[in-house]
Amino acid sequence: MELRHLRALVCIADCGNLTRAAQQLGMQQPPLTRLLQQLEAEMGTPLMERLPRGMRPTAAGLALVQEARMVLARVEAMAGLVQDAAQGGRGHIAIGFTSSAALHPLVAQVLRAFRAQWPRVKVALEEAGSGELLEALLAQRLHAALVRSAWEAQPSLSSRHVLTEPMVVVGPAEHALLQSKRALPLAQLRGQPLVLYKRPAGPGLHDGIVAACVGAGFHPQVVQEAPRLTATLSLVAAGLGLSIVPASMQHLRSDGLAFRRLSGAPGLVAPLILVSQRRPEAQAQALLQHLGSIFDQQLAQQPARRGAV
Template sequence: MELRQLRALVCIAECGNLTRAAQQLGMQQPPLTRLLQQLEAEMGTPLMERLPRGMRPTAAGLALVQEARMVLARVEAMAGLVQDAAQGGRGHVAIGFTSSAALHPLVAQVLRAFRAQWPRVKVTLEEAGSGELLDGLLAQRLHAALVRSAWEAQPSLSSRHLLSEPMVVAGPLGHALMQSRRPLPLAQLRGQPLVLYRRPAGPGLHDSIVAA
């Protein structure tokens, strides 16, 4: 079975006449008749009922015409689908983020902008610690990850700095260091007990705070 046979069958069924169908297809009537006869031979049953004036599909022919229309529609759409996919218009992207990064407006803005530009690309999201996100990228389970601090250089990965944020310290209202609204020198935190991220959950952020 060939696409040209299916196109011929659909056209004959819609025109109800071999002569008109041949004109619409831009071919002579004898070759069109042969296409129909070849298709009927392959199917093992008549597909068109010959009438005194024209022809109409048999029950088998009508069933094949309906299927042929769907097949031809899919074929015609294939070129557009292929071009769309080649230009990034379709597909799937998996994005990871840390729980703290998810609270930043940038993440929501980036996701909304991406969905607006590529509405047919499926986006899946994964929330995890920095170490788990790094493993996901290295295993190619994730395509990108949004984290709050840089990782150590990885040969197979590249990173881009998106924005900088001020570091702040929070403490009890009655604490001596909390009495002033002026910036607090880091030196004044020397010797103070600190509540930090567990390093396995956020090694980059933990190390940045300790280094500071």
């Protein structure tokens, strides 16, 4: 039994006439008659009752027609599922991010838009340090990661610079250096105790801060290191010192903290970089393309959003 036999049987039952069924199927009547005869021979019983003007299903034929309709509907649905998956409409994608990258509003906007456009795609999110995310990408446990540090060249990975944001100084609200709303010259942090995140967790930002301080004429006085940027804010709030963080971390405003823009440090910025597998499986490739398109859409809307604030 083949699908063509089932389609022929259902069409004959619907049309009640071999001639009309053959026309609807786009074939001659003799081949359609042979399909019906082959199916009846395989089933071992008549499936259609011949009438003076047409035919109708026998009891056995009616039972098979009902089953055939379900089989054919399932086959059509399977074809749709396959096409949907091939175009990225189904499946799963695993995305990693550093704690500071996740705090940028653009990331939340992109993830919301992605879920809205592709609701049947399962999105797995993982927060980790840059080194851990790199290992997960190379081991193919992640399809993409949003990070703050530039990656060393890896044949199996590709990267895309999404945006760059300024860095700001953060400290206890009562700190003398944070009482003004004007930009604070970086050189004024000379001698100030600083809380930074451990270099393995964010080598790009860590090295950028140290280089900017040296460029401003002093070596940073690091009194404490934190495993994550978010933990840095907790240590700052505890009074251990000041810190320098991406401006988007101001969205994590907590009681007792104040932020101030920096000047005199043109190279002190925080990039947001999308790193992905260069040759993932076909389904993930389609999803990554959708993700990149949504980033483009959201970035194009950023100036309008800023103007509306």
